[in-house]
Amino acid sequence: MPLIEIKEVSKVYSLGGAPLNALDKISLEIGRGEFVAIMGPSGSGKSTFMNMLGCLDRPTSGKYILEGVDVSGLDRDELALIRNQKLGFVFQGFNLLSRTSALENVELPLVYSGVPAGQRHERARQSLKTVGLENRLHHHPNQLSGGQQQRVAIARALINDAPIILADEPTGNLDSKTSREIMDLFVRLNTQREITIILVTHESDIAAYSKRVIRFLDGQIVNDGPGGNNA
Amino acid sequence: MINLPSAIKVSARALSVNKMRSALTMLGIIIGVAAVIAMLSVGAGARRQISEQIAGMGSNLIIVLPGGATSGGARMGAGTLPTLSMSDADAILKEAGAVEEVAPILSGIAQVVWGHRNWSTNVLGTTPGILVVRDWPLESGRPFTDQDVKTSTKVCLVGKTIVDNLFEGADPVGQIIRIKNVPFTIIGTLAPKGQSAIGQDQDDTILVPVTTAQKKLFGTTFPGMVRIIMVKAKSGDDLPAAEKQTNDILRQRHHIGPKQDNDFTVRNLTQMMQTAEQAANVMTLLLGAIASVSLLVGGIGIMNIMLVSVTERTREIGIRMAVGARSWDIRTQFLIEALTLSLIGGILGILIGVGGSTALSAIAGWPTLVSALSLILAFCFSGIVGIFFGFYPAYKASLLDPIDALRYE
Numbered sequence: 168m169p170l171i172e173i174k175e176v177s178k179v180y181s182l183g184g185a186p187l188n189a190l191d192k193i194s195l196e197i198g199r200g201e202f203v204a205i206m207g208p209s210g211s212g213k214s215t216f217m218n219m220l221g222c223l224d225r226p227t228s229g230k231y232i233l234e235g236v237d238v239s240g241l242d243r244d245e246l247a248l249i250r251n252q253k254l255g256f257v258f259q260g261f262n263l264l265s266r267t268s269a270l271e272n273v274e275l276p277l278v279y280s281g282v283p284a285g286q287r288h289e290r291a292r293q294s295l296k297t298v299g300l301e302n303r304l305h306h307h308p309n310q311l312s313g314g315q316q317q318r319v320a321i322a323r324a325l326i327n328d329a330p331i332i333l334a335d336e337p338t339g340n341l342d343s344k345t346s347r348e349i350m351d352l353f354v355r356l357n358t359q360r361e362i363t364i365i366l367v368t369h370e371s372d373i374a375a376y377s378k379r380v381i382r383f384l385d386g387q388i389v390n391d392g393p394g395g396n397n398a
Numbered sequence: 399m400i401n402l403p404s405a406i407k408v409s410a411r412a413l414s415v416n417k418m419r420s421a422l423t424m425l426g427i428i429i430g431v432a433a434v435i436a437m438l439s440v441g442a443g444a445r446r447q448i449s450e451q452i453a454g455m456g457s458n459l460i461i462v463l464p465g466g467a468t469s470g471g472a473r474m475g476a477g478t479l480p481t482l483s484m485s486d487a488d489a490i491l492k493e494a495g496a497v498e499e500v501a502p503i504l505s506g507i508a509q510v511v512w513g514h515r516n517w518s519t520n521v522l523g524t525t526p527g528i529l530v531v532r533d534w535p536l537e538s539g540r541p542f543t544d545q546d547v548k549t550s551t552k553v554c555l556v557g558k559t560i561v562d563n564l565f566e567g568a569d570p571v572g573q574i575i576r577i578k579n580v581p582f583t584i585i586g587t588l589a590p591k592g593q594s595a596i597g598q599d600q601d602d603t604i605l606v607p608v609t610t611a612q613k614k615l616f617g618t619t620f621p622g623m624v625r626i627i628m629v630k631a632k633s634g635d636d637l638p639a640a641e642k643q644t645n646d647i648l649r650q651r652h653h654i655g656p657k658q659d660n661d662f663t664v665r666n667l668t669q670m671m672q673t674a675e676q677a678a679n680v681m682t683l684l685l686g687a688i689a690s691v692s693l694l695v696g697g698i699g700i701m702n703i704m705l706v707s708v709t710e711r712t713r714e715i716g717i718r719m720a721v722g723a724r725s726w727d728i729r730t731q732f733l734i735e736a737l738t739l740s741l742i743g744g745i746l747g748i749l750i751g752v753g754g755s756t757a758l759s760a761i762a763g764w765p766t767l768v769s770a771l772s773l774i775l776a777f778c779f780s781g782i783v784g785i786f787f788g789f790y791p792a793y794k795a796s797l798l799d800p801i802d803a804l805r806y807e
């Protein structure tokens with residue numbers, strides 16, 4: 168059984184004029200432990216696809232089966248539980264809570280899965296250690312560099328031991344050196360912890376870290392082939 | 399299930415980010431709660447004062463005044479014509495079965511002198527019955543007797559104010575004072591009673607035998623004339639009967655025909671006071687209702703600010719939803735925030751309300767009474783306001799679409 172199974176998924180936006188097929192009958196399977204890069208021109212539907220994979224958005228039609236469960240039919244609270252337990256998000260804009268310490272940001276998913284405070288702190292500390300921020304626990308986002316903020320976001324995505332990390336242009340706001348550090352981190356998580364990583368990028372040197380590259384164009388998959396990291 | 403401590407922490411942080419805004423929002427609730435507390439305490443104070451007056455006046459009391467409500471076609475106020483006499487009082491006591499005791503009274507203002515001090519006071523000529531009728535115990539000495547009344551002895555009982563002003567608090571029993579230049583021996587002092595319903599100092603009184611007052615102090619237009627007769631019924635249940643019997647006896651004695659109006663007026667004082675108490679209750683309710691309006695306005699202020707807060711923090715809501723917050727979690731968080739605002743406002747309002755009503759009684763001299771019940775009520779009410787007006791913004795936040803919330807600029 169594949170980890171993710173997408174069957175004939177479409178996302179249609181109808182804003183006034185003609186309906187816009189942001190995703191056009193996409194079918195796809197992603198297995199456990201894969202490292203997938205999604206590429207394509209701006210407006211080709213990459214973010215739309217990621218949001219749907221992340222259960223933040225629902226497809227207009229088609230089926231999305233995650234670990235054997237059809238999530239297209241779940242209600243909002245059931246989807247929240249899936250996001251909490253199975254998925255970790257990393258966004259281009261980091262999306263950390265301001266005026267909140269790194270530790271508390273990382274803890275956030277555990278707050279919603281009802282883990283007691285003591286255990287939360289310990290696990291958040293561990294998670295921040297994994298991304299190399301063990302001495303920035305009490306810094307607020309505005310006291311951290313972009314790369315450090317993205318590491319906090321990754322630590323947050325890791326904390327619930329989710330099998331999948333979804334990253335929409337995680338290095339889009341970072342310089343090339345920091346980007347490489349972040350990508351090395353993803354590779355390590357993928358190889359050492361067998362976390363499935365799906366990330367969107369515009370840069371081919373970032374895509375080169377992946378084992379599989381999927382190319383989008385106008386809401387459709389035009390190419391699905393091996394990446395540069397298939398040694 | 400979001401845990402409460404972290405929800406409270408988040409609320410506290412959110413509220414402290416906009417301290418001024420939170421404070422101003424709370425101000426509405428503070429003013430509302432303070433007003434409710436102050437109004438309730440004024441109302442309760444008025445009610446207690448009336449209750450105390452009822453108790454102080456003596457229970458089951460009927461007062462008979464001379465003069466009818468109308469007389470010979472012209473409306474005349476009660477008490478205008480002297481028509482009551484000692485024998486009326488005796489007859490009521492003897493014939494009315496529901497009556498326990500009567501006290502005829504002939505009173506007036508008189509100058510009282512002791513040594514080089516003098517004092518103007520209210521002198522009541524009456525019978526020993528007055529002490530029973532008005533539930534008025536003696537502090538020291540002995541009461542005057544029926545014998546004193548019969549023989550018009552020049553003895554008197556003095557109230558606390560007289561003791562304080564003429565004798566500087568020393569026991570005056572056995573001393574001789576001059577009332578209107580007539581020497582009277584003080585045989586006892588009256589227990590202090592405080593202010594009357596109309597704010598009169600009831601302790602500024604001297605009691606003398608009614609016959610002595612008639613002959614030596616105030617004079618009469620006819621023998622045995624008295625100004626009023628106080629009647630005490632045997633019990634609260636006997637009051638209506640006592641009232642009716644008094645009325646019947648006096649009509650008969652004054653030879654009033656079936657179609658004629660009374661030349662006297664019978665008033666049931668307890669009933670009047672109870673009516674006043676009810677009026678005070680209604681007033682309390684009204685004041686409270688008016689004050690509640692400001693609490694309502696405070697609640698609307700909370701709702702307004704919470705709506706602003708939800709809009710401002712749409713992105714934060716999106717982030718929380720993205721990592722697994724359910725509708726319930728988001729709703730609870732904003733409800734707790736609204737509740738924090740309203741409860742802190744409530745507590746501050748209670749403090750200010752209590753302080754305000756203390757100040758009212760200290761400065762304006764109003765009787766106020768802050769009851770624990772009104773505090774608990776005000777606290778709960780501010781909580782309810784917080785939940786009621788916080789619910790819609792919280793509900794709105796909980797229904798946000800995660801992706802829309804995340805994308806919100």
Ligand SMILES: Nc1ncnc2c1ncn2[C@@H]1O[C@H](COP(=O)(O)OP(=O)(O)OP(=O)(O)O)[C@@H](O)[C@H]1O
Pocket residue numbers: 180181182187189207208209210211212213214215216
């Ligand atoms: N909420 C929306 N309402 C209407 N149209 C939308 C909405 N979100 C996306 N679209 C449209 O769907 C298409 C795909 O958008 P999407 O954000 O997925 O592109 P993308 O591949 O992520 O582009 P980029 O590389 O610039 O991030 C675009 O044409 C966009 O205009």
Ligand SMILES: [Mg+2]
Pocket residue numbers: 213214215335
């Ligand atoms: Mg995009």
